[in-house]
Amino acid sequence: MKPIALLLLFASLVSADDTAWPPVTNEAKPWTRWWWLGSGVDAKNLTRELEAFSKAGLGGVEICPIYGAKGYEDRDLPFLSDKWTGAYAHAAQETARLGMGIDLTTGTGWPFGGPGVEEKDASASLQNVKAKAEGGKAVSLALPKGKVEALSAWPEQGDAVDLTAHVKDGRLEWTPPPGNWRIHGLVSKHAIQKVKRAAPGGAGWVLDPFSPESIVTYLKSFDTALDRPDIPEPRAHFHDSFEYYGAGWTNELFTRFEKLRGYDLRSQLPAFHGEGDTDTISRVRADYRETASDLHREYLAKWHDWAKQRGSLTRNQAHGSPGNLLDHYAVADIPETEIFRHVDEAQIPMLQFASSAAHVTGKKLVSAETFTWLGEHFQVTPANLKEAADFVWLGGVNHILFHGIPYSPEDAPWPGWLFYASTHMGPNGGLWKDLPAFNAYMTRVQSFLQSGKPDADVLLYFPIHDIWHDGSEGLPLFTMHNQEKWLYPSEFYQAAMNLRKAGVPYDFVSDRILADLKVEDGHLVSSGKRYRDLLIPSCRHLPDSTAKLVEGLHQNGAKVKTLPKRSFGGSNGEIGRTVESHLPSIPRADSSDVKSAILKDGIACEESLSELGIRFIRRALEDGHAYFLVNSSGKPVDAKIKLARSHQSAVLLDPMSGKSGVANTKDGIRLVLATGESRVVRTFSNKHAEGPRWTDPEPAGEPLALTGTWKVSFLDGGPTLPQPFETTSLTSWTDQTDETYRNFSGTALYRLEFDLTEKSPALLDLGEIAHTARVRLNGKDAGTCWAPPHRLDVRDLLVAGKNVLEVEVTNLAANRIADLDRRKVAWKAFHEINFVNIDYKNFDASGWKPLSSGLLGPVTLVPVKAP
Incomplete structure (x- = not known):
């Protein structure tokens, strides 16, 4: 090796900092759905918005053309026309210039369909x-x-x-x-359904989701449009959740049914209609459902193969379909889940259908449509955003897409062009001002969640045949909104929740994916991922083919256990006959005590985390592991944890502030977390981490209240800037007597001078803020607060004598919107559904009470010991 190369190698080793965050990529940053209303876009505004997105810390956009804005019809661009593809090309070129990515919905609105879909190809x-x-x-x-x-x-x-x-x-x-x-x-x-929320040039019949032939025809118009000169391919094509409502037939159903199931459905019409013995009825209806599942999977595979041939990836939301969600998610390069309205730990297994499909089949990214109807429009707080982001990450997601930001031209009056079913993330709302701080948090977390590989020891079989064999009529739709009907009551779901509570990471596996597993050294191996246990939950209908697969895996050395509360039922392929299909060589385990069952196989639970109420997701790195932790206990945590994965050293990283440091691992890793706070723990298996040491501030006395006269002035926002005022008591600025304060949405500056007799280390605690705050102390940036705890380390900024604290607080857009509705300003001017509230009724904010706004405090200095 040449001397210069040796010097460079030595310099890289010396400068290595094991406490550093992973490199930032555009996929580690959050992306956003970018609705093009009417596709009424132009080059100048596209560039303006994309530059703003990039500056705010977004890594990419997904274009979704929808209906237009009233009064701007002359700007509409027909979907896939020369002008439309020119606008798309400009957006793609600009994202590339800005280091961003771009995805494209394969259609307008949702689901797939449009003017080129003939009746014979329609749902x-x-x-x-x-x-x-x-x-x-x-x-x-x-x-x-x-x-x-x-x-x-x-x-x-x-x-x-x-x-x-x-x-x-x-x-x-x-x-x-x-x-x-x-x-x-x-x-x-x-032809039973029209495209929902179609854009100009995109209206028409919805495509038949069970016809692989029809989607091939459908995609030809995209070939024609995207094969024009200088039209870049998107990173990925996108398919929204299965909302092909009422679809139950395809022209090849009888032919494909007989080929796949081995008999003619027409010969079993009485059973299909619920007549005869229950076993036969159940079997025939289940076979119909499984056939629909197979056909929709083929439909998705045709779309995926088309995109691959064009050099693009695919993102698919499989939920809502009547088929095996694991198999449908697994078709895509980027399986995508979503959350709708509230977040609840009970819903995490639903998210894991997408992440499991990705993990078991070796896909790097798992995306999520996030913040859809998280609360009433304009009222979602930054704290709500953090809770939702943490929630989807705990479900295995590592690539969040906002739902979302509509394109809005510069000349559109405030609040601009909007989409009804979203959280108001765009430039015309209160979340935007300090969105870079939120995006930085997300980027830090996702930089780790996209590193290495998922790290679960257990595979849990998903018994879809139990649901298909429930004997009911028609095709069940497995949506986000009806989990209590098809998911929560199942033994499978209970086993998943028991594993989760025991601190055991796991992935789901389907019959189809099971067939691809191999056994190496006693481990189940799929696409490079290794699992130590396969658990079969209690189920009534385990296919004979799956039973043979499971028996074969066990005989080849894999650790397999069943969790029965009743005997297994199977089918031998004959109509109307159900036989017992026990797994004779597979050990039984107590389904209510999954933890004991897997401990016998040498699987270590993350016991210290689960006992503290800390939820986690774990990744395997080349030289250790990464844990993303969230304090979900409802109370502060200060405890030493012992991780299940052995390590020589560990680094603690705070994604909120970016702070990191080498942890003291003697007798465990000390974890100090406020309620809802998150942390990353990065461990090293075979080395002692190098870098700055991690220290948790230690209280050194009672908090010191910062009192005096606050000078409050208003910097920007509307409808008009209120007059400055002074106060010695921090309350909402809406408590001021003039209505301009109650109607105002924007940013106010709070300024306080206070004296300290000596310089001593302390943390600044802002108490309550509504809703984000940028803080300066003595003219220097102290950080941005957007979610509790609103506490900043100001040890290096305090001085003896006079100190000046400045806090720029931005509230939400709700109060200004309420004022528009009280004054009956016609800001809701969009075609089709126009603008509705969270209950899909006419939106009217005129009766809203003013949301608390500003710095609410109390503001204190918390003395801490010198590090």
Whole structure:
């Protein structure tokens, strides 16, 4: 090696800091859905917005064209027209210039569909025909509108009689032979749904989600548009959640059903309609559902392969479909989940369908549509945002997309162009001012969550066949909104929650994904990820093929356990017959004590975390592990933790401030967290970490209240700037007598001078703020507060004598919006749904009480010991 190379190597080793955060990429930064209302965009405004997004710390955008704004129709660009693709190309080129990324919805609004979808390729419903007939008595039966796909009569004994030749003008006209007859039929009707929230040029029928052939035809118009000169490919194409409402038929259903399930569905119409023995009914209906699942997976695979051929990735929201969510998520390069309205730990297993599909199949990114209807529009606080972000990360997500920011031209009056079902994240709302601080927090966390590989020891089998075999009619939709019906009651869900409470990371696995697992050295291996245990929860319908797979894995050395509360049921492929399909060689474990079951296999639980109420996600790095921790206990934590993954040293990192340092690991790692606070622990397996030491501030006395006269002046916002005022008591600025204070949304500066007899180390505690604050002390930046605890380390900024504290506080947009509605200003001017509230009713903020705004305090200095 040459001397210069040796010097460079030595310099890199000397300068290495094990406490550093991972390098920032545009994917580590949060992205946003970027609605193009009417696609009424232009180059100047596209550049202006993208530059603002970049400055705010966003890493990319996803373009979703939707309906337009009233009064701006002359700006609309028809979807996929020359002008539209030119605008898209400009946006793509600008994101590249700014170091950002860009994704594109494969359509407008949702779901897939548009003007090029012919009726034969459109989504179709399936309606049942059921009637009784008596020999010799003429039957005149009006059939549902649509195409008769099957119509037969079943005698009490003997073979069915095909009645399709007796249908004329939508009626069955038939005189049956002697005996009692049951009539069963199926009628399809195409073109049952229009694209929801379609953009100009994007209106039309929704595509058939069970037709791989139809999506191939659908995608040709995108080839035509995107193959024009100088049109960059997006990073990824996007498919929104399954909202193909009423879809239950596809033209190839009978053919594909017979090929996949081994019999003709038409031969089992009585069972399909709920007649006969319960086992047969359950089996036939389950086979229909499994066929729909297989066909939708093929549909998604055609889309994915098309994007791959074009050099793009795919992002897919599988939830809502009637199929196996794990398999549908796994098709995409970036499986995407979402949250809607509230966050609740009970919902985390739902998020894990997307993350599990990614983890088990070796995908790097798991995305989430985040903040959708997190609260009423304009009223979502930054603290709400942090809770929601932490929540999706704990579910395995590592790539958050805001929902979202609409494109809004510079000349649009405040509050600009808006989309109803979102959290108000854009430049015309109160969250925007200090969004860079929130985005920095997210970037720090995601830089670790995108490093290394997921680290779970346990695979938990998802028994989809239990749900498919529930005997009910039609296709069940597995949505975010009905988990209490199909997910929460299951033994599978209880096993997942028990694992979670015991501090055991796990992933879900489907029948299809199980077939790809191999056994190496007693571990289950899939796409490079290794698991130590496979758990089969209590289920009534375990397919024989899956039972054979599980038995084979066990015989090859894999650790497998069942968690039965009842015997397993299986099927041998014959209609109407259910057989016991026990797993004879697999050990049983107590389903209520999953922890004991896996401890016997040498799997260590993160006991010290779970006992403290600290939730976590864990990643395996080349030389150690990374833990993202959230104090979900509801109380402050100050305790030493012992992690399940062995290590020689550890680093603590605070994603809120960016502070980091080498931890003292003697007798455990001390963890000091306020309620809801988060931390990253990065461990090293075979080295002693180098870098600054981590210290937690130690109280050195009672807090000192900062009292005196606060001078309050208003810097920017509207509708008008209130007059400055002075106060010795910190309360909401809306408590001032003039209504301009109650109607104001924007930023106010709070200034206080105070004296200290001596310079002593302390933390600045702002108490309560509404809702974000930038802080300067003695003219120097002290940091930004946007979520509790509003506490800053000012040990290096305090001086003996006079100190000047300046706090710029920004509130939410709610008070200004309420003023617009009280004055009946027509700011809600959008086509189609226009603007609705969280209950999808007309939005009216005129009755809102003013939200507390400003620096509410109490503001104190908390003395701490010198480090």
